[in-house]
Amino acid sequence: MGKHSRPLEEPEIQGLVFSAYPRNVEGVYLFLQVADPARARRWLRGKVTELSYGSPIAPGPRQNLALSAPGLEVLGLDGASLASFPLELREGLREHDGAFRPRTLGDVGESAPSRWKWGGPAQPVVHVLLMLFDSEEGLPLLLEEQRRQFGGALREVYCRPTRSLPDRKEHFGFTDGLSQPRFQGQPGRGPADELVAAGEFILGYENEFSQQPASPVASDSPSARAHLPLAADGQRRDLGRNGSYLVVRELEQDVQLFWSTMCQFAGELPPEQAKREAIWLASKCVGRWPSGAPLALAPERDDPALREANSFDYSADPHGFQCPIGAHIRKANPRDSLEPDASASWKAVRRRRILRRGRSYGPPLAPFESEAVRQERGLMFVCLNTNIRRQFEFIQQSWLNNEKFDGSYEDQDPIVGDQTPDVGSVFTIPQHPLRRRLVGVPRFVQVRGGEYFFLPSRSALTFLSELAPVAVSERGPARHAPELAVS
Ligand code: HEM
Structure with missing residues (x-):
């Protein structure tokens, strides 16, 4: 190249x-x-x-x-x-x-x-x-x-x-x-x-x-x-x-729904523990902790020292025990983890990259906070590429929205997937001895406009x-x- x-x-x-x-x-x-x-x-x-x-x-x-x-x-x-x-x-x-x-x-x-x-x-x-x-x-x-x-x-x-x-x-x-x-x-x-x-x-x-x-x-x-x-x-x-x-693409984010859903999935726990559990679940969905530290390098807890870290792959984590296969960043950029091997995967992935240039709009709402009247907020998603079909559309259609992505069975992207209305989707967190499944993940992000x-x-x-x-x-x-x- x-x-x-x-x-x-x-x-x-x-x-x-x-x-x-x-x-x-x-x-x-x-x-x-x-x-x-x-x-x-x-x-x-x-x-x-x-x-x-x-x-x-x-x-x-x-x-x-x-x-x-x-x-x-x-x-x-x-x-x-x-x-x-x-x-x-x-x-x-x-x-x-x-x-x-x-x-x-x-x-x-x-x-x-x-x-x-x-x-x-x-x-x-x-x-x-x-x-x-x-x-x-x-x-x-x-x-x-x-x-x-x-x-x-x-x-x-x-x-x-x-x-x-x-x-x-x-x-x-x-x-x-x-x-x-x-x-x-x-x-x-x-x-x-x-x-x-x-x-x-x-x-x-x-x-x-x-x-x-x-x-x-x-x-x-x-x-x-x-x-x-x-x-x-x-x-x-x-x-x-x-x-x-x-x-x-104007992508409206329902922050209140996002965190209340994470709290629901956390289950009946004392408040502080429930919050910690909700943050853990949300980080599993994203593939990075709130600081930005990737789960691939910081699987147990957030580590702000790793917030900028980007030189990582999934070679030590083929089954997603650290970063779930269905996590947003793993679906959006599977790095080395696609079949048949790491070098073929990197090569395939380099043909599906985009330059993200988006910006947030609307007033912030902190995690676990609620508001009486819902304000509009979200991400003006902007990306650049030379082949919209092969790059942006492929990522959205064949990776993010694909329930069968990379050997998964029924996992939508929990952040931007097109979850089935009313029913929601499934998100699987591999764990020993039993995996954890979040069933009925609703759509947190709605499209409000778009053009090429x-x-x-x-x-x-x-x-x-x-x-x-x-x-x-x-x-x-x-x-x-x-x-x-x-x-
Ligand atoms: C409101 C919607 C979205 C939110 C909240 C969101 C959030 C995030 C976050 C927190 C990260 C990790 C930080 C980073 O690496 O920059 C990330 C990474 C990424 N997102 Fe999104 N995202 C959204 C929509 C999208 C869409 C629509 C696409 C593509 C179709 C996309 C593609 C990516 C890619 C390619 C990465 C980098 C993954 C990597 O290289 O490790 N995102 N996103």
């Missing part, structure tokens, strides 16, 4: 690929719809220089921008160029309840797209996602300024403010953002064996198949020639190079901002219904 990979063109690659900007505690995701394509293109032209590229060096406000397939179309990208995008991106998450994608991702019941707050089939189509990150003081001003800038050109469909929780926690109370793949060429990279080929996350670089990921192409035009490199076919222009695909986006490079953004207004004939020949034979 990587022998022929070329250096990263950092100034071309949006900064979100390199960092989740942890120093900027406030963030906002603005989901926008183009109201006036010509003005929106002008706005985009101005944005190109304002966005962040490369790995961040100094602190300060950051902006990144992504476009959905309908967004690319409304800006004026022609049909042939649009068709060169992967099917997942073109279809997006706008499908109706019960269609293929919602079923495979587990967007059913309360999480069905018809109930979403944004991005569902009945809601206004999202064209542009503008992501703003700043300090607590800076963000309101930045947001106000942006609203002023796009006013008239774009209309706001949905706005989701986020705020990082203290100590890098997510709402259930566990440290998040610890295990991230390092990609080739990334500054500050770790030991060689941890590296994943850059082409798994950035288009235009070799991937884990020693191949260039399929990149979308733009039809030849003077503007395409001016801004985009030649595509592999030697005729069209490479629109994808230095870009990526972004998955955004293209995160273009700086040059691709410039090209898109210079697209010519779409003439009707450029949309391709009108489709006619086949004529009925008249007998």
Whole structure:
């Protein structure tokens, strides 16, 4: 892997690929719809220089921008160029309840797209996602300024403010953002064996198949020639190079239900002991303790000294006595534990990695606390990959939602699995002499919105901002219904 990979063109690659900007505690995701394509293109032209590229060096406000397939179309990208995008991106998450994608991702019941707050089939189509990150003081001003800038050109469909929780926690109370793949060429990279080929996350670089990921192409035009490199076919222009695909899913977390369920499973115990037992059970579900210490290294009790630890595997724990096979982190990244052996497993897993860039929203609620009126809180799940089907969708469908994952019999991911409504799922904790089974684990996380986006490079953004207004004939020949034979 990587022998022929070329250096990263950092100034071309949006900064979100390199960092989740942890120093900027406030963030906002603005989901926008183009109201006036010509003005929106002008706005985009101005944005190109304002966005962040490369790995961040100094602190300060950051902006990144992504476009959905309908967004690319409304800006004026022609049909042939649009068709060169992967099917997942073109279809997006706008499908109706019960269609293929919602079923495979587990967007059913309360999480069905018809109930979403944004991005569902009945809601206004999202064209542009503008992501703003700043300090607590800076963000309101930045947001106000942006609203002023796009006013008239774009209309706001949905706005989701986020705020990082203290100590890098997510709402259930566990440290998040610890295990991230390092990609080739990334500054500050770790030991060689941890590296994943850059082409798994950035288009235009070799991937884990020693191949260039399929990149979308733009039809030849003077503007395409001016801004985009030649595509592999030697005729069209490479629109994808230095870009990526972004998955955004709003995942609401029911913290009260999570901890009350853990307490129920803990059983009748004196209060302090019940809490300890509930934390132990919850840690088994996650695969790490609240501090972040992995169960694979700290099987008995939490050890904050190991909170950042990420160099571990499951070789000493094939049956999940330390970290259950169905634990969230083991399902989401089985490391060395897949059949037939460790080296094959690592290789397979490197082809299923994602860069997680999500942020929490809503006020915190501490474990075991309750609130009279339930507040909205959760995770804006954001991840980057170059093949949504092979990476994000595979993890969600074939690992997290798969009851038969890695030899388990009936275990859903207890954190984000699509547990059967009313019945719940099973979570197995292997133990001597008898395993423990949590039966009827409810769904703690509901999907409230989602969409797939293209995160273009700086040059691709410039090209898109210079697209010519779409003439009707450029949309391709009108489709006619086949004529009925008249007998
Ligand atoms: C509200 C929903 C979610 C919560 C609360 C959550 C929580 C966590 C926590 C606490 C960790 C351990 C810390 C870390 O390694 O960063 C983790 C790791 C991880 N999660 Fe999630 N997660 C959620 C959704 C998802 C989804 C939807 C996916 C993918 C489809 C996912 C994929 C991963 C991956 C790949 C890891 C790293 C595992 C490893 O490499 O060891 N998570 N998550």
